[in-house]
Amino acid sequence: MDAPTKLKPGDRVAVVSPSWAGPGVYPATHERALRRIRDELGLEPVEFPTTRTPGAPAADRAADLMAAFADPTIRAVFAAIGGADQITVLPHLDPAPFQADPKPYFGYSDNTNLLNWLWSHGVAGYHGGSTMVHLTRRLDPAHLTSLRAALFETVDLPITPLPEFSEEESDWADPASLDTPLAAVPSPGWSWHRPDTVVTAPTWGGNLEILHWNLAAGRWILPNERYAGSILLLETSEEMPPAEEVFRMLRNAGERGLLEQFPAVLVATAKAALFGEPASAEERAEYRDDQRAAVLKAMAAYNPAAMVVFGIDFGHTTPQWILPYGGRMTIDGPNRTITAHF
Helix, strand or coil: CCCCCCCCCEEEEEECCCCCCHHHHHHHHHHHHHHHHHHHCCCEEECCCCCCCCCCCCHHHHHHHHHHHHHHEEEEECCCCCCCCCCHHHHHCCCCHHHHCCCCECHHHHHHHHHHHHCCCCCEEEEEEEHHCCCCCCCCCCHHCCCCCCCHHEEEEEECCCCCCEECCCCCCCCHHCCCCCEEEECCEEECCCCCCCEEEEEEEEEEHHHHHHHHHHHCCEEEEEEEEEEEEECCCCCCCCCCHHHHHHHHHHCCCCHHHEEEEEEEEECCEECCEECCCHHHHHHHHHHHHHHHHHHHCCCCCCCCEEECCCCCEEEECCEEECCCCEEEEEEEEEEEEE
């Protein structure tokens, strides 16, 4: 599939809530994100009827998405936040406006539903970028660099290990807290498994729990061969599925014959602490170690030749690299490098 079209300064971009309408619950936080879109990116944000409407029917949220893609003056679409029921929006979508003007869509977590749906209709997007999460605090250099590349540039961008990361969160009920830096700790670094090949391919995947929902629904996953040769992106959410559940979800994908399609897998640094529920550094490291073991156990059973890289900064931790979804990446095992082709 073709890479999404690029924008120019002054373009209009949609800010939508296909899952949870966080902008309606925390309007001050949302307004900060809109200002960042204007001031830092030079773009003009456009809201739609359900952007600030908690509990909006799935059909109405779908109508906003179709309206955003059908409007020729809208050149990109940002998800404000994730949620837990975007899968109910998918049956209401008509592929026509998305395929007629395949503009870039930014989201992760529950937005894996829409990214996967777009991918299945030949429309590439970007995994990452939630306006309420990433555009309300000080803009992280890695996030801003990859966001600008996705929006404005045609470039081969190195995705590099970052020295520090955070899995803490701010209190959106107190907008002033957004000006306080999140506590960061040294990054565990990347961990390579079978780094003996070079893979350049389009990406697919996203949040593991949401992919499992799509598999369970049985209507949003294509025949296995459609994914053959792709790079699999995997990240888990703030719900922190136990390692055994991570293995079982991957095992189910393996039994379907899906895991064997991917010559390379990128696994994000797993979020290992919940807001308001502190965990020790040892507990967090143990959670990530157990998850890595669960992934390797599943890959050993269903695709032992695959190259797997752990600890990439995408998904639910901060900083967050934005990665192509349906666009190409290169995983160079011998040289231990990862490149996103924007």
